[in-house]
Amino acid sequence: MNLAAKAREDLLTALAAVLPADALLTDPESLRPYECDGLSALRGMPLCVALPDTADAVAAVLATCHRFGVAVVPRGAGTGLSGGARPTAGAVLLSMARLRDMGEIDLANRTIRVGPGVRNLAISEKTRPHGFYYAPDPSSQIACSIGGNLAENSGGVHCLKYGLTTHNVLAAEMLDAHGQRLEIGSLAPDSPGYNLLSLLIGSEGLLGVVTSCQLRLLPVPEQTVLLMAAFAEVARAADAVSAIIAAGIIPAGLEMMDRLAIAAAEDFVHVGYPRAAAAILLCELDGDAQEIAGDQERVETILREHGVTDLRLARDEATRLALWKGRKAAFPAVGRLAPDYYCMDGTIPRARLAEVLERIAELSREYGLQVANVFHAGDGNLHPLILYDANQEGQQERAERLGAEILALCVQVGGTITGEHGVGVEKLDSMCVQFTSEELAQLHRIKAAFDPEGRLNPGKAVPSLHRCAELGAMHVHGGALPFPELERF
Amino acid sequence: MDCSAALREQLREACAKGQKLEIRGSGSKTFYGRPVRADGIVDVHEHIGILAYEPSELFLTARAGTPLREIDAALAERGQMLPFEPPRFGAQASIGGTVACGFSGPRRPYAGAVKDHILGVRILNGLGEDLHFGGTVLKNVAGYDVARLMAGSLGSLALILEVTVKVLPRPTLERTLVQECSADQALQKLRRWMMRSTPISASAHYQDTLYLRLSGQEHRVRNFAEQSGGEILDDDRGARFWEDLREQGLDFFCGDAPLWRLSLPAAAPQQPADFGASLWEWGGQQRWLRAVPDPLALRHWAQSQGGHATLFRATPGAAVEIFQELPPPLFALHQRLKAAFDPKGILNPGRLYAGL
Ligand SMILES: Cc1cc2nc3c(=O)[nH]c(=O)nc-3n(C[C@H](O)[C@H](O)[C@H](O)COP(=O)(O)OP(=O)(O)OC[C@H]3O[C@@H](n4cnc5c(N)ncnc54)[C@H](O)[C@@H]3O)c2cc1C
Numbered sequence: 001m002n003l004a005a006k007a008r009e010d011l012l013t014a015l016a017a018v019l020p021a022d023a024l025l026t027d028p029e030s031l032r033p034y035e036c037d038g039l040s041a042l043r044g045m046p047l048c049v050a051l052p053d054t055a056d057a058v059a060a061v062l063a064t065c066h067r068f069g070v071a072v073v074p075r076g077a078g079t080g081l082s083g084g085a086r087p088t089a090g091a092v093l094l095s096m097a098r099l100r101d102m103g104e105i106d107l108a109n110r111t112i113r114v115g116p117g118v119r120n121l122a123i124s125e126k127t128r129p130h131g132f133y134y135a136p137d138p139s140s141q142i143a144c145s146i147g148g149n150l151a152e153n154s155g156g157v158h159c160l161k162y163g164l165t166t167h168n169v170l171a172a173e174m175l176d177a178h179g180q181r182l183e184i185g186s187l188a189p190d191s192p193g194y195n196l197l198s199l200l201i202g203s204e205g206l207l208g209v210v211t212s213c214q215l216r217l218l219p220v221p222e223q224t225v226l227l228m229a230a231f232a233e234v235a236r237a238a239d240a241v242s243a244i245i246a247a248g249i250i251p252a253g254l255e256m257m258d259r260l261a262i263a264a265a266e267d268f269v270h271v272g273y274p275r276a277a278a279a280i281l282l283c284e285l286d287g288d289a290q291e292i293a294g295d296q297e298r299v300e301t302i303l304r305e306h307g308v309t310d311l312r313l314a315r316d317e318a319t320r321l322a323l324w325k326g327r328k329a330a331f332p333a334v335g336r337l338a339p340d341y342y343c344m345d346g347t348i349p350r351a352r353l354a355e356v357l358e359r360i361a362e363l364s365r366e367y368g369l370q371v372a373n374v375f376h377a378g379d380g381n382l383h384p385l386i387l388y389d390a391n392q393e394g395q396q397e398r399a400e401r402l403g404a405e406i407l408a409l410c411v412q413v414g415g416t417i418t419g420e421h422g423v424g425v426e427k428l429d430s431m432c433v434q435f436t437s438e439e440l441a442q443l444h445r446i447k448a449a450f451d452p453e454g455r456l457n458p459g460k461a462v463p464s465l466h467r468c469a470e471l472g473a474m475h476v477h478g479g480a481l482p483f484p485e486l487e488r489f
Numbered sequence: 490m491d492c493s494a495a496l497r498e499q500l501r502e503a504c505a506k507g508q509k510l511e512i513r514g515s516g517s518k519t520f521y522g523r524p525v526r527a528d529g530i531v532d533v534h535e536h537i538g539i540l541a542y543e544p545s546e547l548f549l550t551a552r553a554g555t556p557l558r559e560i561d562a563a564l565a566e567r568g569q570m571l572p573f574e575p576p577r578f579g580a581q582a583s584i585g586g587t588v589a590c591g592f593s594g595p596r597r598p599y600a601g602a603v604k605d606h607i608l609g610v611r612i613l614n615g616l617g618e619d620l621h622f623g624g625t626v627l628k629n630v631a632g633y634d635v636a637r638l639m640a641g642s643l644g645s646l647a648l649i650l651e652v653t654v655k656v657l658p659r660p661t662l663e664r665t666l667v668q669e670c671s672a673d674q675a676l677q678k679l680r681r682w683m684m685r686s687t688p689i690s691a692s693a694h695y696q697d698t699l700y701l702r703l704s705g706q707e708h709r710v711r712n713f714a715e716q717s718g719g720e721i722l723d724d725d726r727g728a729r730f731w732e733d734l735r736e737q738g739l740d741f742f743c744g745d746a747p748l749w750r751l752s753l754p755a756a757a758p759q760q761p762a763d764f765g766a767s768l769w770e771w772g773g774q775q776r777w778l779r780a781v782p783d784p785l786a787l788r789h790w791a792q793s794q795g796g797h798a799t800l801f802r803a804t805p806g807a808a809v810e811i812f813q814e815l816p817p818p819l820f821a822l823h824q825r826l827k828a829a830f831d832p833k834g835i836l837n838p839g840r841l842y843a844g845l
Contacts, residue, residue, distance in 0.1 A: 108756035110683060131684065153630045164628065166637070167605050182819055187754035188796035189597060189774050190641065192813040193823055193841070195604055198637030202630045219685045246545035248568060248658035287686070290708045347626040349546050379627040419628035427631075434631050438618045443632050445829035449822065462632065 008047065011068045015050055015092070018060035023098070025049040034093050037078045037085040038140075041342070041396065042425055046073065046087035053098035055173065055181070055211035062179035062209065065092055071455045072177070074205040076116065076148030079140045081343050082424025084151065084204045084460055091458070096147045099211060105130055109187050110217045111170055116147025116210045120154075123215065132217040135162035138420075139328045147210050153202030155420040157253040157327065158284075160378035164420070166201045168216045174200060174208035177451040187214065199446070204422050205457040207450040221286035224252065225296065226320045229303045230277035230310035234258055237279035238353035240306035241377045244283070245350060247302060249295055253284035254378030255327050258357070261334055261374040261385070265326035268333035273326055274310050281377065282327055284320075330374040331385065338370070338387035342399045346410030347419035350380045356413060360384055360406055367402045369395070381419035382410070408433055423461045432468035440465055491552070492536040493611075493619065493650050499531050500648065501617035503835050512644040512837055514554055514586035517579025520802050521590055522643050522840045523811050531648065533585055539563055540651065541625065548608055548625045550653040553585025560584060570659045572600040576735045585649045591641025594735040595691035595702065598771045604640035606655040612639065612647035615831025625653050644837035645845050646830040660690065660704035665727025668699045668719035672769065673759045675699040678717075679772045683755065688713050693734055693770040695741065702731055734770060741768050741779065747804050749787060751776040753796035760790060777801075784809045812842065820844075 016024050025031055026048045036043045047070070052058045065072050071091035078085055087093050096116045103113035105127055112134075114123060120141040124133040137156035138144055144154070150172065155164045162168070171185035185197035200207055231237040237256060244251065257265065258279050266273040273280060281303075285295045296313075303311060314320040326333070335341050348356050357373060360382075364371040370387040384406055388399040407417040407430045417423070417430040431440070443462045447454065503510050511527035513519070515534050536554040543549075544567040551560055557577050564570050574594035575587045588610075593602040609623030612635075623629055623636035639649055670678070675694040682689060688709045691702035701719075703710040714721060722730065733739045742748065751760070753774050760767065765781040781787050784800070791798040797813040815823065820842070827834070827845045839845070 106756070107684065108680060109754050153634070155628055159628070163601070163605065166634065167601060176822075180818055182822065183816075186795055186797075187756075188752040189602065189771060190591065190752050192797050192799070193815050193819065194642055194646070194826060195591070195638055195640050196822070196826075198604055198634045198640070202634050207633070221686060242545050245547065250658070288709060291706050294706060347628045349543070349626060351543070351546060376628070381626075381628045414624070415626050416624050416629040416631050418631050419626070420630055422630050423632075431631060436620075439620045439622070439632070442614060442618070442620055442635070442830070446633055446635070446826065449825035449829040452825075 007068070011064070011070060012048060014064045014068065015048065015061060018064060019050060019052060019057060023051040023053065025051070034075065034078070034087060034095070037075070037080040037083060039081050039083045039086070039424070039426055041340070041390070042083040042086050044087040044089055046093035047090055049093045049095055051095045051098050055099065055175070058094070058096070058099070058209060058211055059175050059179035059181065061092070061094060062175055062177060065455065066178045069453075071458050073457050074147070074151070074209050076145030076151070077119070077143050079144040080148060080152060080424060081345070081421040082418070082426040084422050084424035084457070086425055088459060094209065096209070097145065102126060105132065105217070111187060111214050112217060113212060113214050114146055115212055116145060116150070118146050120144050120146055120149055127217055128220060131220055133220050134215050135159075135168050135218050136165050139331065146213060146215070150201050150210050150213060151203065151205045152420065152422045155376065155379070155381065157255055157324070157376065160254055160376070161250050161252045162218065166198055169197065169201060169213055170216055171214040172197065172200060172210050173212040174210050176208055177453065177455045182208070185214070202422075204424065204461040206447055206461050207456070209456070221252070222288045223292055224284060224286040224320065225292055226314040226323055227283040227285070227296070227299060227303070228312045228314070228323055229281045229283065229308045230274045231279045231281070231307065232277065232309050234279045234357050235354035236306045237281055238357060238377070240281060240303055240308070241353060242350045243302045243306065244299055245378065247298060249298060251283050251299070251378060252286045253282065255282040256280070256373070256375055256377035257327065257330060258373040260337070260370065260372035261330050264333040264337055264372060265330050268329055268336065269322070269326045271322040271326050277309065282323060327374070334372045334374070334385045334387070337372070339389040339391065340387070340396070342386040342388065342403055343421070344382065344384045344386065344403050344406050345418050345421040346407050346415055347379070347381045348410050348413050348415035350377070352413045353377065353380065356382070356409060359409055363402055363405055367398055369399055369402055376419070379419070380415065404430060425460055428463040428467065429471055431463045432471055437465050437468065440468065490535050490537060492533070496531065496533065496536065496648065496650065497613055497617050497619055500613050500615070500835070503529070504615060504617050504833050507833055507835065509835050509838050512648050514583040515556070515579055515581035517577065517582040518586050518590050523843070525837050525840045527838065533648065534581065534583065536650065544569060546625065547627070547656055548653055549656050550625065550651060551584050552651055553649045554583045557582050557584055557587060564656055565659070568659050569656045571606070571654060572657045573597060573603045573606055574600075574735065575603060576737070578736065584652050584654075588640055588649055588652050589642060589644050595693070595731050595770060598774060599690045600657070602640070604637045607636045607640060607652065608655055609653035610636040610639050610649055611651035612649055614647045615833055615836050619650070623653065627655065643841045645827060645841045646836070648836065662707055662710060663690070663702055663704045663727070664710050664714065664724070665722040665730060666701045666703060666714050666717070666719045667722060668717070669697060670699050671697060676759060676773045680755065683772065691731055691770070692772050693768065695739065695768045700730060702727070739768070741766070741777065744779075745804060746779045747781065747800060747807065748802040749778040749781050749784070750799045750801040751778065751791050751796060752799070753791065753794050757794040757796060764790070788813060815842070
């Protein structure tokens with residue numbers, strides 16, 4: 001046995017000693033399902049998979065890995081779309097999926113304590129009978145875990161009004177890379193010291209492993225209605241979105257789909273989306289009956305002013321959920337149109353929606369790849385879905401280049417390369433466009449303050465300065481390109 | 490006026506020389522936090538100006554020294570507001586100081602805290618490096634959330650140059666409802682109302698009176714007031730009460746006695762009466778106490794309830810720590826984080842904790 005193999009054996013023995021019998025996977029067949037997350041183009045094999053079912057066991061795994069000097073990649077449900085949970089060669093994959101405890105609903109504090117492996121939707125399912133729900137609802141909510149949501153600061157279709165994950169978490173218990181436990185945040189409105197909770201949320205598993213979290217619950221709104229508005233031009237729909245917000249209305253949700261996405265979703269769920277439309281908006285309003293009536297009238301007026309061609313109102317729960325179903329299933333629906341799709345996630349100022357969508361359509365023609373758009377219009381968070389066929393020579397690479405151009409475009413108009421899916425491995429290069437080397441160095445120093453040896457999810461989320469230098473990427477800031485007079489796009 | 494170049498130079502020089510600096514805005518909140526032992530002052534109060542305000546994009550970007558007064562006026566003109574309703578504690582109080590102190594006002598439990606509304610920052614770290622984090626859009630997960638980390642960091646990590654905040658439409662109507670009841674009864678009522686969606690946008694209990702601010706559409710406000718009973722104050726008096734509460738202008742806050750602040754979970758009961766005279770707001774989650782005979786007992790009690798106690802306004806030379814002590818592993822992390830931003834320890838040393 002060579003030295004490396006011996007070290008691996010020793011590590012596996014030590015891990016087995018701190019884990020339940022069925023909680024350590026080592027043979028290639030059982031490792032296979034963990035090869036990638038929701039971004040299946042990026043794959044890798046872990047050294048092994050650990051499946052602890054208590055926080056203590058997680059701590060023991062971390063302490064063991066620390067002792068052996070081995071890196072750890074945390075994983076939730078593996079629905080991430082940026083390769084955040086993709087295994088790293090030689091690292092232990094730490095699945096948090098078995099930490100599925102849900103505490104009792106704490107009504108007096110309007111909160112619930114849940115383990116990181118709990119599915120997002122399960123929380124609202126449990127609390128709804130008591131009149132409460134957990135607001136952030138990513139489209140993947142039937143599958144994704146709350147630990148993954150914290151790590152990505154996930155959004156959903158209702159975050160325009162109710163905020164992102166970061167606005168809906170009161171406290172978290174985390175373990176550092178050595179397995180030491182820290183309580184971050186509290187049920188009080190604030191905690192002494194630095195606001196570490198905001199730093200932990202969205203840190204993609206690089207700063208700590210979340211073993212438990214305390215979520216804010218909201219009372220279920222009295223009533224909810226959904227308007228579906230069809231438009232003959234994408235630009236008119238986009239302008240209507242800005243106009244609604246400018247009028248002082250904050251809808252509970254405001255989503256948009258373009259023609260390709262509409263057709264795909266309609267074929268998938270058959271809910272009667274208008275195929276002839278260039279774009280549809282889904283606008284949800286909630287509150288009491290009178291409140292909704294007032295907002296609805298104003299929204300309808302704005303939609304008419306923007307030339308809506310078909311306006312439908314879903315008052316009853318069944319119709320409303322059916323219309324949402326198409327939206328929530330849009331990714332897999334579009335996924336049926338081509339062998340592969342690549343989902344982008346840039347955010348832009350709402351006012352630039354029409355212009356950016358137009359530019360994406362041009363890029364799509366230039367690259368000869370179809371792009372479907374389905375997105376959180378109310379918060380300017382785009383999800384262009386690039387359709388391609390990985391088996392066709394060069395297509396994957398072309399899709400990636402097209403994606404990178406779309407992200408650079410987002411930064412150029414004053415937006416960001418990722419609104420909710422995270423950087424992971426996928427957008428490391430685009431990070432070089434958004435941040436200067438000094439900014440990246442600052443992010444690396446933050447990482448080192450939490451994890452001095454760099455063992456938690458190494459190589460993700462923040463690119464090395466070296467990588468950016470090699471790439472020679474141009475840093476674009478707030479639309480201010482160096483040499484703006486030169487044509488770039 | 491853009492002073493960023495001069496500020497950057499001052500920090501770079503201080504860093505090179507290991508000279509410690511106290512960051513000063515308008516000086517409205519110098520009372521807050523521990524005394525800083527510095528070799529000099531870095532003055533941000535002339536670094537002012539609203540750089541961008543897009544009502545339809547719901548954000549505003551301002552230089553750190555910009556007075557809140559000016560920001561509030563610009564927003565009011567377009568029917569918008571800062572949702573966290575920050576206290577000023579001085580006519581020139583700046584947005585940068587507000588973020589650094591992490592102060593939010595009466596609307597906090599109903600609309601969120603200052604940290605919830607920060608979208609982006611431009612900062613100078615302790616090396617004098619000019620850095621941007623976050624942006625102007627509502628959703629942005631590129632890089633760690635350094636922007637929100639600034640909230641409450643008291644200038645000990647970085648000097649804030651610019652802040653971008655999320656803004657919201659101002660409610661069309663606000664009314665103040667008062668009901669006579671004990672502090673304990675008032676807590677019970679609020680707990681009940683928390684179970685559903687209500688038009689409450691601020692709450693306080695003071696001198697055997699529960700004050701509620703109701704915001705939103707008229708029918709909701711009217712229905713709630715009719716169902717729950719009590720008296721509606723005339724608009725001016727109502728608005729004045731919330732301003733006096735926010736700015737600590739009520740009689741309760743007068744005089745020199747130290748002022749303590751409790752931050753508590755919603756379920757925390759009324760604290761024992763012998764802890765001192767008190768007033769609460771934020772549905773009972775923020776409580777103010779004067780003439781506290783036994784600060785350590787108070788702190789202990791707050792902690793046992795899952796909250797913490799801060800000596801908000803101290804008398805000079807107070808022997809108690811201003812902020813509640815952190816568990817050692819957490820404090821060690823704070824020290825490493827401080828070093829990650831300010832390796833020479835030149836920014837507001839000791840303002841938050843000794844050794845930070
Ligand atoms: C069809 C589809 C629709 C989607 N829609 C949305 C959407 O609307 N909004 C949205 O925001 N996202 C969406 N996503 C993306 C994805 O679902 C979210 O990012 C989700 O939060 C990931 O959760 P997960 O449990 O699958 O995490 P994983 O993919 O397993 O991991 C994600 C990251 O979290 C880290 N991590 C996981 N658990 C922990 C833990 N306990 N402690 C520390 N780090 C941890 C991992 O290391 C990794 O970096 C969608 C994905 C799909 C496939």
